[in-house]
Amino acid sequence: MHVDYKLYADNDPGGDLTQAFRAMSLETVATTPIMRLNYIKVADKVDFGTAVNLGEAIEQAIVDKLVPSWIRTAMESSGLDINNQQVQSTLSAMVNKGITEKQKDLIIAVGKVEVPKYPGLKEGYLQNARQMRIKGTI
Amino acid sequence: MAITTDAAIEFFGTEDDLESSAATVADGAFSVVGDLTAWTNDDDAPMASVALEFDYATNPDANSSISLFAALQNIESTNDQIPPTANFLHTYLGAFPVDANTTIQYVAIDINLPNNYTSQLYHFFIQNNTGQTIQASWTMHVTPKTIGPHA
Numbered sequence: 464m465h466v467d468y469k470l471y472a473d474n475d476p477g478g479d480l481t482q483a484f485r486a487m488s489l490e491t492v493a494t495t496p497i498m499r500l501n502y503i504k505v506a507d508k509v510d511f512g513t514a515v516n517l518g519e520a521i522e523q524a525i526v527d528k529l530v531p532s533w534i535r536t537a538m539e540s541s542g543l544d545i546n547n548q549q550v551q552s553t554l555s556a557m558v559n560k561g562i563t564e565k566q567k568d569l570i571i572a573v574g575k576v577e578v579p580k581y582p583g584l585k586e587g588y589l590q591n592a593r594q595m596r597i598k599g600t601i
Numbered sequence: 602m603a604i605t606t607d608a609a610i611e612f613f614g615t616e617d618d619l620e621s622s623a624a625t626v627a628d629g630a631f632s633v634v635g636d637l638t639a640w641t642n643d644d645d646a647p648m649a650s651v652a653l654e655f656d657y658a659t660n661p662d663a664n665s666s667i668s669l670f671a672a673l674q675n676i677e678s679t680n681d682q683i684p685p686t687a688n689f690l691h692t693y694l695g696a697f698p699v700d701a702n703t704t705i706q707y708v709a710i711d712i713n714l715p716n717n718y719t720s721q722l723y724h725f726f727i728q729n730n731t732g733q734t735i736q737a738s739w740t741m742h743v744t745p746k747t748i749g750p751h752a
Contacts, residue, residue: 464687466686466688468688585629586628586734587626587629587728590625590627590630591631591687
């Protein structure tokens with residue numbers, strides 16, 4: 464694993480080493496990895512009513528020929544990537560046509576995953592980063 | 602059983618204490634130049650016994666270790682190996698196994714000495730892989746040794 468001492472030095476909050484390490488360890492960033500949601504997962508991660516409303520909205524969209532019918536199959540099996548921009552646009556088009564704005568936002572929010580900003584950071588890496596910064600090597 | 606005449610045995614030089622003003626070494630960190638004094642292999646010994654003396658404020662991880670590295674000095678004129686980092690370890694010499702307690706520990710291992718010229722000058726570095734910070738004033742003792750015939 465490559466240790467990015469410069470990154471650690473650049474983002475070091477300073478002060479006591481242990482406290483600085485703990486603060487940096489707690490920092491997170493939001494990521495949007497591929498996250499397939501189906502009805503079951505919407506029921507689990509948002510709520511059952513939203514999953515029901517989403518089903519109704521998709522059925523109506525199929526009737527209205529806004530989306531193809533395979534969307535139904537996908538939502539009943541492996542699901543669709545909620546972080547895909549086109550999926551989000553389609554979902555937005557269903558607002559007030561089966562789901563509410565709030566339900567749409569809650570479904571999209573499921574796709575955001577918080578991960579450590581400095582994965583693998585050790586207190587010693589920060590200690591060495593400080594020493595390197597003082598020496599001017601980073 | 603007595604060791605027979607001319608059988609290969611070890612001969613030991615004088616132990617050198619690498620006098621230490623060593624600072625703490627946090628988990629994952631390498632020590633830095635100045636933590637240990639430089640050591641000169643006056644006898645051109647091919648190997649050494651090195652003993653690390655250290656302790657913790659909090660129990661380190663069980664079955665963890667402290668790695669030992671060298672940065673050889675003056676290997677080409679006055680040019681040195683640079684100190685090790687996590688991204689380039691340089692010359693690995695061995696590892697000190699660590700017990701999970703807070704009393705002072707003395708751990709000795711044998712190392713080969715990769716001499717590049719006569720009276721090679723060494724800077725030794727440790728890397729703390731024990732999950733806890735090594736307290737300040739840790740130190741190391743180096744005893745050069747060689748093999749020769751039993752009298």
